[in-house]
Amino acid sequence: MDRQRYLIDTLNRWAYEYYVLDAPSHSDREYDRLYDELKELERTTGIVAPDSPTRRVGGEPVKGFERHTHIARLYSLDKAVTEDELAAFFTRVKKTDGDAEFTVEYKYDGLTVCLTYDNGEFIRASTRGNGVEGEDVTAQVLTVRSFPLKIAYRGTLEVRGEAVIRLSVLEKYNREHPSDSLKNARNAAAGAVRNLDPKMTREKGVEILFYDVNYMSEQPLPSQAAAMEFLKREGFKTFPFFKLCGTLEEVQDAVDEIEVGRRSIDYLTDGAVVKVNGVSVREEMGYTDKFPRWAIAYKFEAEEAETTVREILWQVGRTGKLTPLASVEAVELAGATVRRATLNNYGDIMRKNVRVGARVLIRRSNEVIPEILGAIDGTMSETPPPEKPSVCPYCGSAITELGANLFCSNRTCPPRVVQQLTHYCTKNAADIEGMSEATVRLLYAKRGVRKFSDLYALTRESFSGLEGFKDKKISNLLSAIEKSKDITLERLLYALGIGQIGRVAARDLAEFGSLEAIAALTYEELISLENIGEITARAILAYFADEENREELRRLKSAGVEPKRRERVAEGVFAGQTVVLTGSLASYSRTEAQKRIESLGGVAASSVTNATTLVIAGEKAGSKLDKAKKLGIPIIGEEEFLNMLK
Ligand SMILES: [Zn+2]
Incomplete structure (x- = not known):
């Protein structure tokens, strides 16, 4: 029996190294030799231990699947498709507990299974089914090697994982079985597990990636991080990517990392899972009738594309900031042809592994130019990273480094001035309709326009001889410039x-x-x-x-650009007063109250300064009230305010 135990333990350890750690330490031949010896011993002793690897062969086909009720319901997750929804989820959680942490993991696309253990032994596997009741697939799952038959934990336990088939295994299977080719990894995994013949499950090379502890009769774990540690410690296969995050930025970065990383891993995934780490916060948040409120599945949007970086250039913005701009191979994205993509700064290039020649994933954002999410494969490591510019690529001036960003120190750097002028003309600024960046660049190059005030010196003659400027267009531009003098x-x-x-x-x-x-x-x-x-x-x-x-x-x-003083009602009880509202009023919303003040001749300001002449303090007035007291500004309450309005 000692020899039998030794063989079981050795074979189980080797299988663990091979199937769970992906780090085999022994050859198949050695394994087979010991395996045959064990089988022979089991035959002669008539004893098959519960954790014997010989149980993994799968046994005879079953007639049908029995139903099994899960100890704890297996919830599916609410889907959040956009970044806004992810941000809203984050806010909801932080309102429950400001210190709440989040975990970010891959979302695998396969078949969810639930494994039950009792007294340290594997006793059953079932599918998720409708979450309450699933199908018993013990015989099929037994043929999978990425989980232990025996564990140290002695209570009743249910763990959850996703049955998957590696993309490379699927490809190999399809090559070797052209007549029985499997369409995609998800259907292949589901079909392999929900197969009445366990030998078919084994043949397809199914593995299970574990990611959750669904039920524990004794000493339940306090967090998702603890659950992952527990699974690893007990010998379950888990996926190495696991991020613990505190801020929304960290969550988004981790989601982005998955979005890029999933292109090069050997499993089919369709998103990221974001969960609240702590069980106590989860309990406080609870469930809707369908989903837990403390977790979401982030499904990736389709508005992404893969392309290759051709060159990395630097753009100078209106503040002098240098922003990397990648020229990429033309690719269709959301109905447009994309040839350029941005990055945030030099550190961003390094972090995202962007190199000339690298395959990258780009995503359309709110900006006109899409952003680079990251390099898809790690094969570019020998290519040196692009150099950090030591002087401005446009004017040759020295570079100043401020925080993570680089700045051209020359305030007359040509692209910088063009950007300043272009910004001046935008809608929320001086609103000079028709003055595009291209026009500004032309006026900069051909007509010496440098300052905002130069725009007001432009005449009809300034445009003559410039390509593309016909009479009508010139008239429109000149009248738009004239109109912009009337500015707030x-x-x-x-x-x-x-x-x-x-x-x-x-x-x-x-x-x-x-x-x-x-x-x-x-x-x-x-x-x-x-x-x-x-x-x-x-x-x-x-x-x-x-x-x-x-x-x-x-x-x-x-030149006539003089902002008008805000139209004021000269008459009224607040005439000549600058009034600040703090706290909340019972009878008016803040906006309504401000309107009333202005309609009675006052200026409604948001901050208490030396210019403030009156402060109206409502319920829960805060620091503004303290400041008004310090400056000796008259303060009145809501009742007095209402009296003034009469
Ligand atoms: Zn420059």
Whole structure:
């Protein structure tokens, strides 16, 4: 019996190395020799141990599948198709527990099976079925080698995995059985397991990848990470990719990594699974009638394509930032032919393994130019990565490195100026209709347009002799330029790119009423605004301190570009007042209250500053109230506010 136990343990260990670890330590011949010896011993002793590898041959065909009720229901997952839905899921979880962590794993495309153990022994395998009841496929699953017959855990256990057939195994099978070729790996795996003859299951080379503990009678595990550790420790085959994430960015990065990685792995996958790691958070979130609320399956969108990188170029943006731009082999994506794709920065190139000649996956995003998600195969490792530019590729000026990004230090770098001018003309800025990037580039090259104010010096003659400019087009452009003089302060601030501010910060600043008033703000006053941070505050100060910028503002003004002061109602109880609302009011929404204030002559501002003359404090007023007290600004409550409105 000692010899028999030794043979069982040795053969099981070798099978574990071969089927679970993918790291065989012994030849098939050695295995067969010991296996034959074991079989002979079992015949003479008449004893077959429950974990004997001879049980794995599969036995006789069965007449039909018996039904089996799962101890715990096997849920399927809610599908989230878009990034927005993934973000919404993230928000829901974080509202339940701000510290919640997430796990990101591959979603395999095969047949879900559930294996039951009791007292350390494998006793049954069943399909998921409808989640409550499945079919008993013990005889079939026994022929699969990627799980143990004996485990250390002694309680009742149900583990969950996906029965799959490797793509390479499927290919080989189809080559060797041309008359019985299997269409795809999912159907092949399902057909192989749900087959009345277990020998057929064995022949197809099915394996099971385990990813969850569905039920544990004693000491249930606290998290998904602990469940994966448990499965590995007990000898179940798991897939090595497993990410534990805290932020939405980390979750998205892990999902992106799967989206790229799945092209080169040997299994059929159709997405990523994102789960809440902690069981306590899961319990708090619970289930809908169909799905757990704490997990989703992220299915990849079709708007992706594979292509090859031809060249990596650098683009200079309006801030001087250098962005890598890959020229790629033309490929159809979402109805358009794509020849260029972007990357974020140099670190992004390295992280995503992008090289000239590499096969990459690109995805259409909200931007016009699609982004590179990553290189598909790891075969380019000998090709050196593209070099990090040491000088600006357009003007040869020195490069400044700020955080993860590179910047051209030359403020008159040609592409940078073209981008600034183009930005000035966009819809949310000065809104000069018809002034495209191509037109700007032409005016830059042929007519010496450099400054925003140069646009207002353009005449009909400026366009004569430029290709593609007929009378009608010139008239339209000139009238669009003229119209742009009528601009709000908010849009002008954004158009000029002062301190690189966005539209939200521009709106905050515009509350000060004029460029002069903004230019007079101190650092402290700037950072006290809700949407302006330290870097932006310094950039705004630097902008107004620069003589060249001040000259440009004067030129714009004399060209007639002067933002109108916001139309104010001169009469009313709030006339001349700058009013800030903080907290919530019972009788008005914030927007309604602001409208009432403005209709009665006041300015409704969002931040408390020296310019504030009155603060209305509602329920749960926060830091703005503290600040108003510190500055000695008059504060009134809701009742008083309502009285003023009367
Ligand atoms: Zn440059």
